[in-house]
Amino acid sequence: MMRIRDIIKKECIIEDLISTDSKREILVELSSFLFKGQYSFNEETVIATLMNRENLGSTGIGDGIAIPHGKLEGLDQLLLLFGRSRRGVDFHAMDGKPVHLFFLLVAPENSEGRHLRALAKISRMLKDAAFRKKLLDARSKDELFEVIAEKDKSD
Numbered sequence: 001m002m003r004i005r006d007i008i009k010k011e012c013i014i015e016d017l018i019s020t021d022s023k024r025e026i027l028v029e030l031s032s033f034l035f036k037g038q039y040s041f042n043e044e045t046v047i048a049t050l051m052n053r054e055n056l057g058s059t060g061i062g063d064g065i066a067i068p069h070g071k072l073e074g075l076d077q078l079l080l081l082f083g084r085s086r087r088g089v090d091f092h093a094m095d096g097k098p099v100h101l102f103f104l105l106v107a108p109e110n111s112e113g114r115h116l117r118a119l120a121k122i123s124r125m126l127k128d129a130a131f132r133k134k135l136l137d138a139r140s141k142d143e144l145f146e147v148i149a150e151k152d153k154s155d
Contacts, residue, residue, distance in 0.1 A: 002117040004125070004152040007078045010145045014083040015138070017102070023054055023091055027068060030083045030104045034072075041072060046106070060093025064136075065126050069105040069119060078118055079106045082144065084135060101126070101135055125151050 012033050019025040027050045034041045049070035053059065060066040081104040088098025103122050107115035125131060131151045138144040 002114070002121045004080065004118070004121055005149045007118060008080040008082065008145075008148060010141060012079065012081040013141045013144050014081070015141045015144055017083045017085040017089070020085070020087055020089055024051060026083075026085070026089050026091065026102065027051065027054075027104070030068070030081055030102055031106070033081055034079070034106065041074070046070075046072065049106075050104075054092075058092040058094065060091040060099050061123070061126075062093050062095035062097070063126070063129075063132065064088070064093075064097060064100040065103075065132070066091045066093065066099040066101070067103045067105065067119060067122055067126075069107070069115070071107050071109050071111070071115065073109045075106060075108045077108065078111065078114055080104070080118070080122075081106075082148065084138075084144070086136075101132060121152075121155070125155050128155075 019029045031046050034046055035043050050068050053070045059068045083102040085100050088100050091099040093099055134147045138147050
C-alpha cells in the first residue's frame with residue numbers, strides 16, 4: 001500500500017511560501033530542496049520538466065489545491081514536497097480560484113506505477129475538506145507533517 005509518510009520528509013515542507021507572482025516562481029520555491037543537499041538537480045532541468053507538465057494542463061485541481069509533478073532522470077526514489085501559501089497563488093486552477101496547498105511530486109524516469117499511485121493517494125487525501133482545513137490552520141512545519149502523517153494513516 002502506498003504511504004505518503006514514506007515519501008515526504010519534514011525538511012520538504014514549506015509552511016509559508018513567499019512566491020505569489022507566477023507558476024514558475026512558485027515551482028522554483030517549491031522545488032528548491034532539489035537544488036541542494038542530497039539531490040543537487042539542475043534548477044533549469046527541474047523547472048522545465050514541471051513547466052512542460054503544466055503546459056499540458058494545469059495541475060491546479062481546484063479547492064485551493066495543486067499537485068505539480070514530473071519525472072526526473074537520475075532520481076532514485078519518489079520525492080514529495082509540500083508548500084502552503086496563506087495568500088494564495090494564481091496557478092490557473094480548474095476552478096479559477098487561488099491555490100493555497102501545493103503537493104509537488106517528482107519521480108524517477110521509470111516509475112510509472114508508484115508515481116501514479118502516489119498521485120492518486122494525494123488526490124484522495126485532499127478530497128477531505130477537514131484535512132485541507134487542518135493543513136491551512138497548522139501553526140508549524142511539525143504540525144503540518146503530523147497532519148499529513150495522520151491523514152495518511154487513516155486514509
